[in-house]
Amino acid sequence: MGTERKCTNLTSCLPGVLCFAIFSGFGVCGEAIAISPTEALAISREAQYSTMPYRIFDATEASADNKVPLIIFMHGSGELRSWIPSSQINKKHINWSMTPIVDKSRTTAFNSYVVAPNHDSRNGELDAGFVEHLLATLPNVDSKRVYVTGLSAGGIGTLIQSHENPNLIAGGVALGSQYKDFIPELGASGVPLWLFHGEDDGTFNYNQIDKMYSTLKANGSPSRYTLKNNIGHSNWSDIYNDSYSSQYVGGHARDLGKDTIWEWLFNQNLDVRNNEPRGLLEGEKIRIDFGPRSKYTKDSSTGKDSVEVLMSGKLDAADNHWNDAVADSVGAAGSVLNVTSNTTGELTKVGLEIVDGFSYWDSKGEAGSSLFGDLKMRDTWYVDKNKTASFKLTGLEAGGHYRLLLTGSQHGYSYTDDYETEFTVNGEKTWYDANDNLSDFAEYADLMADENGELLVEVMASSRTGNKVGYLGALELEALSVPEPGAGLLMLAMSGLLWRRR
Numbered sequence: 001m002g003t004e005r006k007c008t009n010l011t012s013c014l015p016g017v018l019c020f021a022i023f024s025g026f027g028v029c030g031e032a033i034a035i036s037p038t039e040a041l042a043i044s045r046e047a048q049y050s051t052m053p054y055r056i057f058d059a060t061e062a063s064a065d066n067k068v069p070l071i072i073f074m075h076g077s078g079e080l081r082s083w084i085p086s087s088q089i090n091k092k093h094i095n096w097s098m099t100p101i102v103d104k105s106r107t108t109a110f111n112s113y114v115v116a117p118n119h120d121s122r123n124g125e126l127d128a129g130f131v132e133h134l135l136a137t138l139p140n141v142d143s144k145r146v147y148v149t150g151l152s153a154g155g156i157g158t159l160i161q162s163h164e165n166p167n168l169i170a171g172g173v174a175l176g177s178q179y180k181d182f183i184p185e186l187g188a189s190g191v192p193l194w195l196f197h198g199e200d201d202g203t204f205n206y207n208q209i210d211k212m213y214s215t216l217k218a219n220g221s222p223s224r225y226t227l228k229n230n231i232g233h234s235n236w237s238d239i240y241n242d243s244y245s246s247q248y249v250g251g252h253a254r255d256l257g258k259d260t261i262w263e264w265l266f267n268q269n270l271d272v273r274n275n276e277p278r279g280l281l282e283g284e285k286i287r288i289d290f291g292p293r294s295k296y297t298k299d300s301s302t303g304k305d306s307v308e309v310l311m312s313g314k315l316d317a318a319d320n321h322w323n324d325a326v327a328d329s330v331g332a333a334g335s336v337l338n339v340t341s342n343t344t345g346e347l348t349k350v351g352l353e354i355v356d357g358f359s360y361w362d363s364k365g366e367a368g369s370s371l372f373g374d375l376k377m378r379d380t381w382y383v384d385k386n387k388t389a390s391f392k393l394t395g396l397e398a399g400g401h402y403r404l405l406l407t408g409s410q411h412g413y414s415y416t417d418d419y420e421t422e423f424t425v426n427g428e429k430t431w432y433d434a435n436d437n438l439s440d441f442a443e444y445a446d447l448m449a450d451e452n453g454e455l456l457v458e459v460m461a462s463s464r465t466g467n468k469v470g471y472l473g474a475l476e477l478e479a480l481s482v483p484e485p486g487a488g489l490l491m492l493a494m495s496g497l498l499w500r501r502r
Contacts (some may be wrong), residue, residue, distance in 0.1 A: 025420055027417060034237065041094050043102075044116075046268045050127040053081075053090040054117035058103050061111040062140040069112040069145035069170075070134060071105060072161070074124045074154030076176075079479060081120040088453040090118045098241035110262050124150055126159020131161065131168050144170060151175040151236045152203070159183070162191040171268030173261060176201060176233050179208040179215075187219030192268050194224040194261065198231030217324065220338045224264070261371050270374050277339045279397055280479040284342045286350055287372070287476050290325045290408070291361040291379035321345040323352075323495075330381055331357035336391075341436040349395035350477070355456070358382060358389040365409030365473060366436050372407070372474050380434070380473035381409040383459055389470075390458045393477060396449035401480040404455070407441035408473030410434045420462035421470035425455060431462055434471040446480060 044055045059068045075093035077083070084092050093116055105112045115134055119126055135143055148169055150158045155177030162172045163182050166189035175196045186193075193216065197209040206227055213225040228235075235243075280286065295321045308477040323340040337352040358381040365378045383389040396402065410419050419434035423442050432442040447456055 034096070034103050034241070037095050040099050040102050041091060044094065046090055049117075049130055049133050052117050052127045055090060055094060055127065056116055056138070057105060057114040057116075057487060059108055059111050059113045060138070061108065064140060067140045067142040069147060070138065070141045071101060071112050071114045072131070072134070072146070072148045073101055073114060073116045074119065074126070074148070074150030074157040074161075075116070076150075076152030076154055077122050078152075079118065080122070080153075080370045081118055087337070092116050097236040098240070098451060100237050101149070104262055105239075109267055113141060115230075119154075119157065121157070122153050123160060124153040124155070125160055126157065131165050135168070139367045143168075144268070145268070147171050147173075147265055147268065149173040149175070149265075150177075152177075152233065156180070156493070159186060159193070162186060162193060163189065166191050167270070170270050171265055173445060175236055175239055176204060177209070177212075178204045183212050183215045184219050187198075187216040187221035189221075190221065190273055192222045192224075192273070194226070196226050196228070198233060198235065199227055199229045200232045203233040218336075222341075277349045277395075279395070279482065280342065280348050280350055280477075282479050282482050285476055285478045286323065286340050286342050286348065287321070287474065288323045288325055288337065288340065288352060289379075289474050290381045290472050291330075291363070325352060325381070330361050331359065333357055351394040353392045353394055355390040355392055356388060358459070359384045359387060362410060362471070364411045365434075365471075366411060366438055372476075378409070378473075380410060380471045382410075382472075383461065385453040385461045385466075385468045385471045386440060387422060388458050388460045390456060391470075393455045394453065395458065396455065398449055398451050398453045400449045400453075400482045402447050402449065402455065403478040403480055404444040404447055404457075405441050405476040405478075406443075406457070406472060407437065407475075408434045408471040409437040410469075411436055412472050417464050418462075418467040419469060419471060420465045420467055421472070422460050422462045422464070424458040424460075431464070434473075 003093055040057070041055075044057050047056055048056055062068045067149070075098070079093035079095075081089050100180075104110045105114045109440045114139075115426075117126055117130065131146065135141060135146070146168055148158045148161045149172060150156075155174040158172045158174040159177055159180060159182075163180075163186045166186075169191055171192045173194045173196070176198065177195065191388065195209055195213060195435065197204075198207045199206055209225065209227070213223065214221065216223045239261070242262065321341045321343050323337055325336050333354050333356065335353050339347055340350045349391055355479065361379065361381050363379045365380055381389075393404075404425065406423055408421065419437075420431055421434055421442070422429060422431050425444055426447055428444065430442040432440045447455055459472050460471050461467050
């Protein structure tokens with residue numbers, strides 16, 4: 001487990017099919033010819049920490065004036081020291097699965113140290129204190145950009161190291177990993193992770209990773225998830241060669257083509273992550289997408305589609321960041337988004353909390369909205385007739401003024417074309433028609449947050465038309481004027497006093 005064959009000059013990619021190198025650096029089978037394991041071993045050096053040997057690939061451009069990241073790679077169980085001949089210890093794990101990492105680390109754009117410990121744990125666990133040891137012994141490492149990655153057992157090890165060292169690990173990429181009980185805590189720690197998994201993985205079923213991603217996101221993690229179809233517990237080098245970050249069945253793709261796996265990883269930085277969430281500033285906006293789905297299956301007991309994961313692209317075509325409302329919260333009260341990002345991706349204190357649950361979700365809306373591009377309008381949450389769903393926008397400044405835009409879309413049917421949806425905020429009602437909607441929306445031009453810094457939004461099928469269902473697919477909140485902390489409470493108190501004197 002953890003080792004794969006790789007196409008080389010005179011090695012067949014498939015039985016009976018030769019793959020010959022051509023001048024472009026690719027074989028006939030279309031894969032890049034990476035540095036070979038033999039070549040990789042030759043440019044590495046051996047070291048030992050506690051009971052664990054490891055390999056070091058020194059950064060080629062590190063200096064006192066140019067500190068570089070550190071990548072720690074963890075192999076699968078096929079290379080455990082207790083499972084291989086002694087002559088292969090600290091050698092066998094340097095194979096085709098990981099050599100693309102070495103290739104990438106020797107470029108100027110991603111110049112870095114790569115360290116590959118030869119651990120002996122089916123969970124990819126490393127000897128305690130290993131990360132601190134590396135930071136103390138490797139010169140000119142950027143301690144704010146230490147990254148972990150691994151496959152199979154090493155994918156689990158990536159999760160473990162991120163959980164045990166959240167103040168040291170800036171980000172991680174876990175391939176073919178497994179759900180663990182500490183995932184909620186890992187999500188709350190804020191370590192960004194990109195999860196890759198094969199839909200046909202027979203070792204760790206992808207349902208575990210669906211659950212992991214949902215749990216990470218529900219606890220505030222800025223993580224991603226790529227689920228690749230027709231792939232099992234393998235294809236590690238293709239992932240490290242960035243073959244799959246823009247192709248996915250469900251999960252989180254490469255932010256709509258904005259960055260590769262390595263660009264994403266090298267953008268993770270402890271200095272950025274450790275910034276405390278702040279209040280929304282004047283002129284800033286947040287956007288929340290309700291109901292995007294990755295995979296769904298038919299529930300035999302109810303006959304309805306059963307949602308496993310809800311997610312959407314983080315960036316739209318205009319580079320606006322979006323926040324996702326997760327699946328498990330459609331019909332349940334409780335926190336959905338503890339911390340949201342503004343449209344430039346900076347963390348804010350704004351949150352979304354469901355008060356009265358929606359009925360379910362739907363995916364039959366129209367794409368190509370003039371309001372929000374991409375597929376933001378295709379999926380929605382809905383509420384049935386004679387029911388009111390509600391949610392709070394939290395973390396606002398008491399007495400602050402905000403503009404709120406709400407919209408959604410649902411494809412009309414022959415038996416009805418009435419999907420008018422009614423909203424109530426601060427006692428004020430407004431409506432929009434979701435039927436095949438591409439441009440209609442409900443707008444509150446100036447709302448004041450209450451003394452708790454909250455806005456309560458109620459959603460229902462229109463009471464003035466008597467239709468059956470109300471829809472919400474997306475919202476945008478813009479800060480118009482934000483008082484200094486505490487000043488808004490005084491303004492609210494004064495306005496209440498003036499009102500009582502009238």
